[in-house]
Structure formats: structure tokens, C-alpha cells
Amino acid sequence: MSHLRRLRCCLWLAVVLGGLASCSKPEAPAPRPRDAIFKDRLALPAVYLTAKSHKRIVESAGLPLFSSDPETGEMIWPALYCTNPDCPGRREGEPLLFIEPDADYACPQCAAKRNRAAETEAVRQQYLNWVHPYVLPETAEKVKQLDAELQKRAEYERTHRVAPVVDRHPLPAGGQQPTKADPATRPDP
Numbered sequence: 001m002s003h004l005r006r007l008r009c010c011l012w013l014a015v016v017l018g019g020l021a022s023c024s025k026p027e028a029p030a031p032r033p034r035d036a037i038f039k040d041r042l043a044l045p046a047v048y049l050t051a052k053s054h055k056r057i058v059e060s061a062g063l064p065l066f067s068s069d070p071e072t073g074e075m076i077w078p079a080l081y082c083t084n085p086d087c088p089g090r091r092e093g094e095p096l097l098f099i100e101p102d103a104d105y106a107c108p109q110c111a112a113k114r115n116r117a118a119e120t121e122a123v124r125q126q127y128l129n130w131v132h133p134y135v136l137p138e139t140a141e142k143v144k145q146l147d148a149e150l151q152k153r154a155e156y157e158r159t160h161r162v163a164p165v166v167d168r169h170p171l172p173a174g175g176q177q178p179t180k181a182d183p184a185t186r187p188d189p
């Protein structure tokens, strides 16, 4: 048998066996419902800072708004950080966390080096874009996995005509939570 014929034969066999395997393969178990996935997301660790002493606290991402630290009694807020590569507050390997953006909702450390009077709108916007909610690396990794699981669930609901559970939960990891800078959510002093 020539080499080419043998190769063709093997390929044909692989197709037939593959087909048989897929016929006899039992259906994979249904992905977990959305509620269970959201519950896991809210339980992921997130970083908060206390309002005055800026004590770093790691708590679940689903911590209720206006929670306070039992030790200091201070209110705690989801931590923000600045991604400006030239941020004066930048330290090697450790992001500078803060909860009180400046008047423009930008990084307070960057404020010192800015000349707002001469700043274009694009530059101002760039300073805003550099500020992000801080997400722990392990939480970011887990969020990716849960997002993939959610996608599988959505696909399952579509193919099995299962009604999706209405999302009643806020998104976790600080990203969608109001920050201290948000006047709409700030309690009266």
C-alpha cells in the first residue's frame, strides 16, 4: 500500500470512528444556572480602603454599599488605581490604590503634574481613562472563568430553549460599584 493510500485509509477510519464516538457520546451535564454563577462572582475577593485611614481591606466583591470596617468604624470604599505609566504615585510592582479621585475624577497623584488650563479635552479624557477599579489578579482570573461559564450557560439556554434567570445582582469586583467620588451615591456627611 502506498504511503498516500495508507494515509487516506487512516483519515477515513478516523472520520468514521469520530462519527460513531459523537453518536454514542452522552450529553454533557447542563451548565450551572446564571444565579449560581453570579453568586460565585459576588463572593470573589475585592480590595477596599477605609475612608480616613485608608486601611486596605479584602472582602467579598458583593459587600453591601456603605459598609463599614468593624475595627476602625470607618466607611469602606472599593479601591481605584491609576494606570498612567508616568503616574508620580507609581511604585514598582505595586499599584497605588486610592478612593478619592481629584475634582475631575482622575488620579490624585497625577493631579500634581497636570496643567489643566493648557490641557486639551483629549488629554483630560486620557487622565480619566487611566483610573480603574482595582481588581485582584486572582479575582480577574476567576472572573474570566466565570464569564466563560456564563457564556456556555447562555448557549445552553438558547439551544435547549431554557428561559434565562433575570439578572437581579449587581456586578462584582468593584467595577460596577459606585465609588466614593460618585456624588449620587455618597451619603450626607
Ligand SMILES: [Zn+2]
Binding pocket: 082, 083, 084, 087, 088, 089, 107, 108, 109, 110
Ligand atoms: Zn496617577
